[in-house]
Amino acid sequence: MIATLLVDDQQLVRAGLRMLCESTTDIEIVGEAATGAEAVRRAEAARPDVVLMDLRMPGMDGTTATRRILQARPATRVVVLTTFDDDEHLYPALAAGACGFLAKDAAPGELLDAVRQAAAGGSPFSGDVLRRLVGEATRAWTSREPSCGPVKELTGREREVLALVGAGLTNAEIAARIHVGLTTVKTHVASLLRKTGCPTRVHLAVFAVRGGHTPD
Known part of the structure; x- marks a missing residue:
C-alpha cells in the first residue's frame, strides 16, 4: 500500500x-x-x-x-x-x-x-505545469549553467526524446508522438537523466532548451 x-x-x-x-x-x-x-x-x-x-x-x-x-x-x-x-x-x-x-x-x-x-x-508532471516550470526555470537560469553535464553518447532516439522533454511533453505525450510504449519512454528519460547528470526532469528540459534541442 x-x-x-x-x-x-x-x-x-x-x-x-x-x-x-x-x-x-x-x-x-x-x-x-x-x-x-x-x-x-x-x-x-x-x-x-x-x-x-x-x-x-x-x-x-x-x-x-x-x-x-x-x-x-x-x-x-x-x-x-x-x-x-x-x-x-x-x-x-x-x-x-x-x-x-x-x-x-x-x-x-x-x-x-x-x-x-x-x-x-x-x-x-501535468503537461501544462511542466511547460510553465520549464519557462520559469529557463528565465531563472539565463545567466548560469544548469546543473547538468555535457551531452554525450546519446542515441538518436534519446536525442529525439530529449527534444520532446524540452518542449514540455509528458511521457504519455512523447510515447504517442514517437509511437513507442510508455515504459520505453520512461527508460529513455531515466537514461537521459543519468547521462546528462540532470537531477530532475525540469533540469533536463531546461538543458534541452538551452542546448538547442528542438523537435523535428
Missing part, C-alpha cells in the same frame, strides 16, 4: 481526494492536514510514502512544509497540487524538493497515476 498524506486548506478538496484514493486497492490515506505546520507534524507521525501538497495555505506555505518534511524524511515523495495562478510558487517548490507537479483540475486517473509514479521514484 502507498501511504499518502493529503495537504490542502480546503476541506472539500481533501474530501474529494480521499474519496478518490480510497476507491483504489493500493493507496491508503494515512492523514490529512489543512496547514503547512500541521503537514509537517502529520508527516512525522504518519511517515507517508507520498504527500499531495497544496502550495498556498495560511501560516506556513506548502513550499516551506515541503522543505521541512524532506529535511526530516528525505525518502518521502512530495507531489505539488497547483492552480494556474500559482506560477510564482512552482520553482521554489521544485527547489524545496518536490518530485512532481499536478494541476488541481487533473483527471482522476492522472492523479492516481501520479501518486503511483511518485511512490515508484518517478516525477509526475
Whole structure:
C-alpha cells in the first residue's frame, strides 16, 4: 500500500481526494492536514510514502512544509497540487524538493497515476505545469549553467526524446508522438537523466532548451 498524506486548506478538496484514493486497492490515506505546520507534524507521525501538497495555505506555505518534511524524511515523495495562478510558487517548490507537479483540475486517473509514479521514484508532471516550470526555470537560469553535464553518447532516439522533454511533453505525450510504449519512454528519460547528470526532469528540459534541442 502507498501511504499518502493529503495537504490542502480546503476541506472539500481533501474530501474529494480521499474519496478518490480510497476507491483504489493500493493507496491508503494515512492523514490529512489543512496547514503547512500541521503537514509537517502529520508527516512525522504518519511517515507517508507520498504527500499531495497544496502550495498556498495560511501560516506556513506548502513550499516551506515541503522543505521541512524532506529535511526530516528525505525518502518521502512530495507531489505539488497547483492552480494556474500559482506560477510564482512552482520553482521554489521544485527547489524545496518536490518530485512532481499536478494541476488541481487533473483527471482522476492522472492523479492516481501520479501518486503511483511518485511512490515508484518517478516525477509526475501535468503537461501544462511542466511547460510553465520549464519557462520559469529557463528565465531563472539565463545567466548560469544548469546543473547538468555535457551531452554525450546519446542515441538518436534519446536525442529525439530529449527534444520532446524540452518542449514540455509528458511521457504519455512523447510515447504517442514517437509511437513507442510508455515504459520505453520512461527508460529513455531515466537514461537521459543519468547521462546528462540532470537531477530532475525540469533540469533536463531546461538543458534541452538551452542546448538547442528542438523537435523535428
